Amino acid sequence: MSKATIIMAFLALLLIVPGGPGVAAAEIAECRQMASPVTGDERRYSVVADIYGVRAYPDIACAVHWRNHELCATELSTFQFTAKVFDYHSGAEVLMTEAYYVVAVPGESRPLAFVAREEAEEFVAGAGGGELLDYDALVDYPL
Numbered sequence: 690m691s692k693a694t695i696i697m698a699f700l701a702l703l704l705i706v707p708g709g710p711g712v713a714a715a716e717i718a719e720c721r722q723m724a725s726p727v728t729g730d731e732r733r734y735s736v737v738a739d740i741y742g743v744r745a746y747p748d749i750a751c752a753v754h755w756r757n758h759e760l761c762a763t764e765l766s767t768f769q770f771t772a773k774v775f776d777y778h779s780g781a782e783v784l785m786t787e788a789y790y791v792v793a794v795p796g797e798s799r800p801l802a803f804v805a806r807e808e809a810e811e812f813v814a815g816a817g818g819g820e821l822l823d824y825d826a827l828v829d830y831p832l
Contacts, residue, residue, distance in 0.1 A: 720751035733780060734799050738772040740764050749774060749790065749800040750832040757828060774802035777812070786824045792832070794819035800832065 723745040727735035736752035737745045740760070746752035756768055772785035781804050788802045789809040794816045803809035806821070813819040822830055 720747070720754050722746060722755065733775045733777050734801075736772055736774055736785060738768050738785075740767045740771065749802060749827075752785070753800075753828055753830075753832055776804045776808075777801040778808065779804070788824065790822045790824075790827045791816075791819045792822060792827075792830060800827065 724743065726732070726737045726743065726745045727747060731747070734748040735745060736749055737743065738752070741764075746755060752772065756765065756772075760768055769786060770784075773782045774785050774788050775782055776788075777791075783802070783804045785802075788804065789806045791801045791803065791809050791812055794801065794813070795818050797816070797819075800822075801809075801812070803812065809821050813821055
């Protein structure tokens with residue numbers, strides 16, 4: 690067997706092993722920057738930032754991934770000051786750094802943003818669980 694064949698077989702194995710790089714690559718493919726903001730009901734899960742033009746993310750976890758792993762230092766600085774989320778109930782726009790987040794809610798797989806801490810606390814109580822985070826805790830949370 691040639692060296693090239695062994696390498697190709699190894700790479701193919703990595704793509705089919707559960708939890709291997711193929712899985713992560715598929716998840717990252719879903720997590721992309723978009724050129725225009727999300728509309729409709731999905732807007733309440735999304736993030737919009739002005740980093741050399743509009744960059745939108747389909748959900749908060751995706752935006753945190755980009756913030757933590759993909760943006761260069763200049764883009765990160767701009768993201769910190771321009772990224773906005775939308776209140777889960779009202780749709781009101783709020784700076785990402787000033788919002789409160791609820792994660793690990795039964796029946797909800799995505800982080801939810803709230804303008805007011807009290808609203809987030811009420812949501813957690815009404816949902817029967819969840820964890821309340823501020824921005825600093827959110828960017829360190831394993832989403």
